[in-house]
Amino acid sequence: MRGGRCFRPQQETATMASPRTVTIVALSFALGLFFVFMGTIKLTPRLSKDAYSEMKRAYKSYAKALPGLKKMGVSSVLLRKTIGTLELVGDPLKRYAHALVFGILLTCRLLVARQGEDRPEPEASREEQANARDKNKVKVS
Secondary structure: OEOOEOOOOOOOOOOOOOHHHHHHHHHHHHHHHHHHHHHHHHHOOOOOHHHHHHHHHHHHHHHHHOHHHHHOOOOHHHHHHHHHHHHHOOHHHHHHHHHHHHHHHHHHHHHHHHHHHHOOOOHHHHHHHHHHHHHHOOOOO
């Protein structure tokens, strides 16, 4: 007895994982398998020749949509293989996922901004804009 109370040692009880923990682990495992599957499809036709052909076609269209990649020397094949490899080894990169997504978003924003700069404006439209600005000005005397 300690201080007038009975002292009982704690009994060991079997603890079960909460349903929430089981769900999160199951979803993480399923998502990991999905990324491995998709990464493998992007790299090799062994799992599905149709899906591999579809991925090749899709990445060709992605490369056409981003001309900045071509300027940097990134072909559709290199882009597909890089992303496929990242999906396969992506599990250790989970802690950097937010930074990677943010970096990709910033890069896309930069590419969009640069595409607007690459287009030369016709000389006639510049003169029309200047004339329109002059007409809208109010003269104060």
